[in-house]
Amino acid sequence: MQKPTTPFSDTTPLGSIDDITAALETVGYISTRPISTALYLAHHLRKPVLIEGPAGVGKTDLAISAAKALQFALLRLQCYEGLDDGKALYEWKYGKQLLYTQILKDKIGHLVADADTLDQAMGKLRGFQDLFFSREFLEARPLLQAMEQHGGSVLLIDEVDKSDEAFEALLLEVLADYQVTVPEIGTIAADVPPLVILTSNNTRELGDALKRRCLHLHIGFPDAALENRVVRARVPGISDALLGQLVAFVQALRHENIRKPPSIAEAVDWARTLILMHASVLDEAMVRDTLNVLLKRQSDIIAVQDRLPDLVRAARDAPARTH
Amino acid sequence: MDRALASFIRALRSAGAEVSTGEAIDAARTVAIIGYADRAALKASLGLVLAKSVAEKVIHDQVFDRFFSKPSASEATADDDETLRISDDAEVSNDASDDPQFGTLLSMIADANGGRGDAVDRLTAVIAQAAAATGVDDIRFASQIPYYVRQTMERMGIQPMEARLRDLLLAPSAKTAQEAYDLAAARDALQRHVRALVDQRFELFGRPATETFLADVAVNRQLGRMSSSDLERMTAAVKRMARRLAVKHARRRRVATRGKLDLRRTLRANAGHDGVPFDLVFKYKRRDKPRIVAICDVSASVSAQAHFLLLFLYALRGAVTDLATFAFSNSLHDIGAPLDTLPFDDAMAFVLTEYGSGSTDYGQAFADLAERHWDLIDRRTTVLILGDGRSNDNDPRLDLFRDMSDRAKRVVWLCPEPPARWGTGDSCMHLYRTFATHVSHCTSAAEIELAIDDALQAYA
Numbered sequence: 001m002q003k004p005t006t007p008f009s010d011t012t013p014l015g016s017i018d019d020i021t022a023a024l025e026t027v028g029y030i031s032t033r034p035i036s037t038a039l040y041l042a043h044h045l046r047k048p049v050l051i052e053g054p055a056g057v058g059k060t061d062l063a064i065s066a067a068k069a070l071q072f073a074l075l076r077l078q079c080y081e082g083l084d085d086g087k088a089l090y091e092w093k094y095g096k097q098l099l100y101t102q103i104l105k106d107k108i109g110h111l112v113a114d115a116d117t118l119d120q121a122m123g124k125l126r127g128f129q130d131l132f133f134s135r136e137f138l139e140a141r142p143l144l145q146a147m148e149q150h151g152g153s154v155l156l157i158d159e160v161d162k163s164d165e166a167f168e169a170l171l172l173e174v175l176a177d178y179q180v181t182v183p184e185i186g187t188i189a190a191d192v193p194p195l196v197i198l199t200s201n202n203t204r205e206l207g208d209a210l211k212r213r214c215l216h217l218h219i220g221f222p223d224a225a226l227e228n229r230v231v232r233a234r235v236p237g238i239s240d241a242l243l244g245q246l247v248a249f250v251q252a253l254r255h256e257n258i259r260k261p262p263s264i265a266e267a268v269d270w271a272r273t274l275i276l277m278h279a280s281v282l283d284e285a286m287v288r289d290t291l292n293v294l295l296k297r298q299s300d301i302i303a304v305q306d307r308l309p310d311l312v313r314a315a316r317d318a319p320a321r322t323h
Numbered sequence: 324m325d326r327a328l329a330s331f332i333r334a335l336r337s338a339g340a341e342v343s344t345g346e347a348i349d350a351a352r353t354v355a356i357i358g359y360a361d362r363a364a365l366k367a368s369l370g371l372v373l374a375k376s377v378a379e380k381v382i383h384d385q386v387f388d389r390f391f392s393k394p395s396a397s398e399a400t401a402d403d404d405e406t407l408r409i410s411d412d413a414e415v416s417n418d419a420s421d422d423p424q425f426g427t428l429l430s431m432i433a434d435a436n437g438g439r440g441d442a443v444d445r446l447t448a449v450i451a452q453a454a455a456a457t458g459v460d461d462i463r464f465a466s467q468i469p470y471y472v473r474q475t476m477e478r479m480g481i482q483p484m485e486a487r488l489r490d491l492l493l494a495p496s497a498k499t500a501q502e503a504y505d506l507a508a509a510r511d512a513l514q515r516h517v518r519a520l521v522d523q524r525f526e527l528f529g530r531p532a533t534e535t536f537l538a539d540v541a542v543n544r545q546l547g548r549m550s551s552s553d554l555e556r557m558t559a560a561v562k563r564m565a566r567r568l569a570v571k572h573a574r575r576r577r578v579a580t581r582g583k584l585d586l587r588r589t590l591r592a593n594a595g596h597d598g599v600p601f602d603l604v605f606k607y608k609r610r611d612k613p614r615i616v617a618i619c620d621v622s623a624s625v626s627a628q629a630h631f632l633l634l635f636l637y638a639l640r641g642a643v644t645d646l647a648t649f650a651f652s653n654s655l656h657d658i659g660a661p662l663d664t665l666p667f668d669d670a671m672a673f674v675l676t677e678y679g680s681g682s683t684d685y686g687q688a689f690a691d692l693a694e695r696h697w698d699l700i701d702r703r704t705t706v707l708i709l710g711d712g713r714s715n716d717n718d719p720r721l722d723l724f725r726d727m728s729d730r731a732k733r734v735v736w737l738c739p740e741p742p743a744r745w746g747t748g749d750s751c752m753h754l755y756r757t758f759a760t761h762v763s764h765c766t767s768a769a770e771i772e773l774a775i776d777d778a779l780q781a782y783a
Contacts (some may be wrong), residue, residue: 034370037371041353041372098596205569211375
């Protein structure tokens with residue numbers, strides 16, 4: 001088995017797994033080994049990555065950060081129910097076609113004026129019929145745009161679980177060969193295959209065919225050490241003491257019996273909130289006031305009310321124990 | 324593809340992860356890129372390529388650790404990575420099997436017993452080679468382990484050594500006592516090493532296969548005759564079946580009826596084009612979400628079936644969001660709350676003790692349903708009834724049943740009794756069946772799956 005050739009020189013961060021981790025870190029994304037491995041393999045195997053996991057753990061952010069770190073163009077396709085090929089692949093610019101026909105009417109009239117019969121006029125027009133179905137009248141949508149990026153691109157297909165399965169089938173075709181066929185023009189193939197990242201929140205089970213074609217990456221809630229680094233990267237101004245307590249509190253909160261546990265996004269928001277409030281350590285009153293940043297369901301907030309004193313105390317003791 | 328990887332993928336498949344051929348090819352390409360040297364990277368990479376759900380990732384990680392670990396007979400000390408070299412080192416053993424003397428084998432065992440890491444690896448590699456030649460990966464049952472141990476040892480050339488040992492033991496003398504002792508010790512040591520490897524192979528290939536086989540048997544066994552170990556197996560199997568059903572029915576909520584133009588929406592969509600209809604909008608049919616009302620007789624005669632029907636329905640909550648469950652032996656009770664809040668087994672135990680005693684009265688149950696929950700039943704509802712239809716000569720309230728049948732989309736009756744006994748004694752099945760959309764004789768989990776599949780199909 002020979003290594004697939006890559007269009008990139010070895011100077012790009014895609015050369016090794018560690019380089020990817022380092023490159024992501026420069027743009028503020030703290031990567032884990034599976035995440036970096038996924039990007040590395042996605043590039044070398046030319047396969048899309050399907051990322052699943054709870055909301056707010058950095059699925060979409062990974063694609064954005066990867067584009068930034070690799071200096072690729074980012075093309076984003078947000079999926080929703082009813083998304084079709086006209087919105088995802090390409091569309092003819094009907095309006096423009098219509099307008100041009102109107103403007104060119106006289107010219108065309110002039111052109112066919114000397115034809116004696118209808119057949120002759122048709123013959124003359126036939127030579128021009130592709131005029132209105134050329135690249136100029138083609139409105140490229142994200143999937144086609146990604147194929148046309150010559151410098152490489154990151155194609156983010158966000159929340160693919162929200163789309164219909166007809167769209168999933170369409171994706172299969174595009175992602176298998178990295179090309180789009182427009183009947184009137186021909187096949188447009190990507191000369192540099194885009195790095196494709198699909199995200200899913202698992203609102204429905206994705207089709208097996210799509211899953212089997214992708215690398216499957218699951219990003220779960222981070223452990224304390226990782227969360228520490230992520231919050232530190234995103235909120236540089238936070239003090240060590242507060243950071244340790246905050247992470248310990250959030251980690252403990254995830255083990256409480258709540259419907260929607262806070263994810264990293266909420267932890268980062270909370271860190272910003274606490275800084276705004278000039279907190280240097282966690283105290284119960286402040287946690288109580290700002291809990292709605294972490295927990296987005298009223299029932300969850302009520303459920304942990306009684307546990308707050310214990311949780312805050314445990315969080316304040318936690319960093320002391322680790323040092 | 325190299326042998327280690329192919330064998331690893333087989334182990335994954337027998338452990339229940341579905342690995343397609345395409346994914347196996349991807350795995351081979353991955354190994355070509357990543358290599359065997361970095362164990363953590365290899366694990367992460369194969370996890371990305373081969374496991375396509377969280378459940379599969381757990382399986383993958385377990386099998387990976389078990390597969391790429393050294394079968395430890397004597398708590399060997401070397402690094403785990405060393406095992407990966409099995410396929411490279413294996414050639415060394417080619418001449419071991421036709422070694423007329425057993426000197427090589429003996430010295431190899433002695434070296435390994437000396438505790439040197441590389442000697443242990445060498446022995447392990449030779450054993451793995453010999454074991455693979457006996458087809459140890461086809462092992463299915465624990466009772467086959469001694470057979471494969473013996474086969475492997477014979478292939479490694481244990482027989483001349485045993486012949487020598489036998490000779491020594493038959494003619495004992497002070498001179499040869501030490502040699503006999505050494506030979507016996509070496510033989511035991513080898514057996515330990517081989518046994519460890521065969522055990523590992525059994526864990527990888529045999530046990531999952533046995534489990535699958537037993538689960539298949541249990542799924543088709545009569546629900547009333549379950550042993551407790553069957554029950555446990557069944558619970559897992561039912562969850563798998565339910566997941567299959569959920570995936571099958573969760574898709575396609577909308578069907579376009581191509582050819583029927585939605586004129587109103589077409590005009591609106593093309594207002595921008597001056598009313599020239601460039602974009603056509605077709606009418607589509609929206610599918611109803613499945614709405615199921617399950618009514619279970621939980622008196623002693625059918626409680627086992629009720630247990631599995633409810634287990635099924637609750638495992639199906641992904642696909643059936645609109646689910647109401649009732650239990651009765653005479654008066655009807657909503658059991659949604661206990662099933663939602665308690666672990667399933669506790670909830671069932673609670674339901675059976677609370678509502679399972681008392682003489683059966685179907686008429687009373689239907690009367691309660693009509694009185695309190697009639698609004699649940701409309702033209703989108705499928706009513707699933709589980710029971711034997713034996714109503715202790717009470718009024719079966721056929722009038723209510725017919726009424727319900729008129730209101731509901733479908734009424735499906737699952738009866739654990741064979742049709743020949745319907746209508747005998749106090750059974751009212753022959754009366755009810757007239758008004759039920761479908762009556763099926765349901766004794767095993769496989770049949771319950773079919774019945775539910777059928778009920779959900781009505782929404783397709």
